[in-house]
Amino acid sequence: MPAPAHGPLDRERAHLAASRAALRAMRAEVAALDLTDVAANWVNAAVLQAEVDARIAALADLADTPLFFGRLDYREDTGGHTGQTADHAGQRYYIGRRHVHDAAGEPMVIDWRAPVSQPFYRASRRDPQGVDLRRRFGYTGGELTAYEDERLSGAAPDTTEGAAGSALLQREIERPRVGPMRDIVATIQPEQDAIVRTGVEGTVCVQGAPGTGKTAVGLHRVAYLLYAHRQRLARTGTLVLGPNASFLRYIEQVLPALGELRVRQSTVDALTAHVPVRGGDDARAATVKGDARMAEVLRRALRSHVRPPAEPCVVVRGSRRWRVPAYELAEIVEELLGRDIRYGAAREALPQRIAHAVLVRMEQSGEAPDDRVQDTVARSTAVKATVKACWPPVDPARLVLRLLSDADFLATHAEGLLSAEEQKAVLWAKPARGVRTAPWTVADTVLVDEAMDLVARTPSLGHVVLDEAQDLSPMQYRAVGRRCTTGSATVLGDLAQGTTPWATASWSEALRHLGKPDAAVEELTRGFRVPREVIAYASRLLPAIAPTLAPATSVRTSPGDFAVLRVPELAAGVLDACRAALGREGSVGLIAADARLPELTAALARAGLPYLAPGDETTAEARLTLVPASLAKGLEYDSVVLDEPAAIVDGEPDERTGLRRLYVCLTRAVSALTIVHTAPLPGELSA
Known part of the structure; x- marks a missing residue:
């Protein structure tokens, strides 16, 4: 017989143990289902078995992931409230990542997405929403080790609510990042929760400064929508789009931790990869190819194949x-x-x-x-x-091939749309022989995708999450928009972090190209990830790169470890900074201009410091990741060593883009940032 639980912490641990046992029983019950002779044929049987397997996987108990992270105690006295608040009077609910019930069907843990859980994120002393007490739990290695109570009724309102007033929230936010991105389900703030719970019919665009949690908000929104509209989205499908494969590896564990295993993740480039990419464009060519005017050029070129009949x-x-x-x-x-x-x-x-x-x-x-x-x-x-x-059949890839290799054909259909200089910029240097051997670029594949949609409608999904959207061209927005013409989207980005020559100038323009001009635009400026001193230092660049945006603020009570070191020998200074960072807890990112990577790779090898590629999971043996500046966007590390800011700026085609790239790199740190340089810092940072 287990010893009786006496204190509050003991009782909470007992409830956690009982909840885990109930979850195991739920999983075992599903696993024990006998599907013999249930389905009419082998196809139906296979589909049913796949559903059961998915359910078993979703009910897995992750040892290092808390089963519940909060508790709501509703008031006995409803205070005159009716409806849902009155229905929950006197009830106690544990809030967690998924629903768990006991053998009698009574809930032991409530899914964070359920309506009854909403006050955990929204209730305040000004608006208790019927809640008497909100309890947050602290965990260490999966073990419940602490709790923190917040009395919401019968107390005078103050200004210490939310992340700034909770020690456990602060600890969770600042917990070392080892491995892929974690969910933020335990730390969602009211302004984030309002976005997460936006209805499935509505498209929302989130302008978020670094560290405001916009990526996590987007992922949690799709998890919420799958909970609230599962049957609808199961039919139509959901898709998460990121900027690159490293980013997708970084976020890939968030949705499974929330119990969602069937959300497809991809990049925009992979989405439109209908032809093999064999070449690259300069900035001028890529900008013209990504311009929305190309859609009309393609439309004209396609319709030119229709000929009036010559005979009856x-x-x-x-x-x-x-x-x-x-x-x-x-x-x-x-x-x-x-x-x-x-x-x-x-x-x-x-x-x-x-x-x-x-x-x-x-x-x-x-x-x-x-x-x-x-x-x-x-x-x-x-x-x-x-x-x-x-009305002859037209192959979309061959149509684009002809446009890019036949100057006369392009001129005919681009008349009044593209200037002679723009037409020259997009033409291939040599005529292409065939689709498979043509020097296709990434921008060309988007044109092929547009042409394919002009020929046959692209199937629409129920919901699409588009992250780092500020770097997309108008034609890429159109490609994404085609995937959610009858569905909705969550668009995430930061205008200050746009680092492509065609970077988004305004969200209203981007949403128009996406086909969602009426989408709501929400701005997140409260930072939870980047330390106060780091975000203040990086914000010095905003007047030069995004003068219309308000600087982010940080709710972090600790300023973080921040240092700017000018050293006589760059490689030696960087290695010293990396060793110091490895002396702290958590992950370490060494971020440098792409051109500097060969030298740093050699220096790390000579020093015997093992390192990883972006997106790889850190281990006890290797916590240092060597990150090219071009891939840093969207990633985060507990400690960042930033190599030679001037080289990052100089690695871009113009100063503004270079400063935006530097802004991205400066804001990847969760706890500590060390800047190591020999060349003078950009003027905005040296003041």
Whole structure:
């Protein structure tokens, strides 16, 4: 018999142990299901087994992940409230990552996404929402070690609520980051929760300064939507888009920790990879190819394949010949063009329209044809020949290939849209022989994706999360928008961190290209990750890179370890800083200009310091990650050593882009930042 639990902490530990046992029982119950002879056929059986396997995986108990992190005690006296608040009067709920119930079906842990859990994030002393006491739990290595109470009723309002007033929240926020990104479900703040719980019909754009948790908010929103609208999104699907593979590896554990295992994750480049990328564009070419005007160029080029019929269509049925004159065929073609439907859909409709014209003639002659006759006529050799002549099939990749390799063809369809200089910029240096051997670039693949959608509609998903959106071109926004035309989106980014030549100038423009012009734009400026001194130092760059944005503030009570070191020998200074950082807890990121990586790689090897690539999981043996400045966006490390800021700025095509890249690199630290340099710092930082 276990010893009785006497103190509050003992009782909470007992509830945790009982909840874990209940979760194991729930999992065992699913695993014990006998599916023999349940399904009608092997296909249904396989689908059902996959569902059961997914449910078993979702019920896994993660040893190092707290099963619950908070508790709500509702008041006995509802204070005149009705509805939900009155329904919960006197109740106690434990709030966690997933629902857990006992053998009788009584809840032991409530999913954080359930309506009853919302006051855990939103209630305050000004607005208790029926809650008497909110309790937060502290964990060490999966073991419950502390709790902290906040009395919400019967107390005078003060200004210490939220992260700034909770020691456990502060400790959780500042807990060392070892391995991939963690969920923030235990530390979500009211302004973040409001975004997370936005309805599935609404698209929301989050402008978030570094450390405000915008990526985590986006991931938690898709988890919330899957909870609240599971059947709908199970049919239509969900997608998370990140800037690169390293970023996706970094965030890949967040949704599984929340019990969501079926959310697809990808990059925009992978989403549009319809042709093999063999080349690269300079900034000028990529900017023009990414311009929204290219959509109209492609539309014109595609529609140019439609030709007016030169001859009538004569259909032979038995001893009769039915003739549709060329002028009537031309009217049908013009009517389809005027409807501006997709090229492929119009091409599929054309034979039926011609067949209908034939049936009209049959009826006028006294015959009574039915739909089967119309289908037969539509499939006849004569009609097929007419359709092929008037509305030939078009391969999207070959269409783009011709535009980029045939100057005359491009000039014809870009007239009035692209200048002669812009046309010259996008043309390939040498004519391409075929789709597989063409010097395709990443920007070209987006053009192919656009052309494919002009031919046949791109399937729409229920919800898309787009992170680091500020770096997308208008054509890339269009590509993402096609994936959620009938669904919604969560757009995440920071205008100050735009580092591409075509970086987003305003969210209203970006949302228009995405096809969501009415989306709400929310701004997060309260930082929870970046230490106070670090964000203040990085914000010196804002007047030069994003003068319209307000500097972020930090709720962190500790300023963090911050140092700017000018050293006589750069490599030696960087190695010393890395050794000092490795003396602290958590992950260490050495961020440097891409051109500096070979020298630093050699220096680390000589010093015997093992290091990882971005996105790799840190271990006890290797906590240092060597991060190219071009891949630092979206990542975070407990300690950051920043190598030669001037080299990061000089590595970009212009100073503003370079300063934005530096801003990104400066704001990757959670606890400590050491800047090591020999060259003078940019003027904005040396003041």
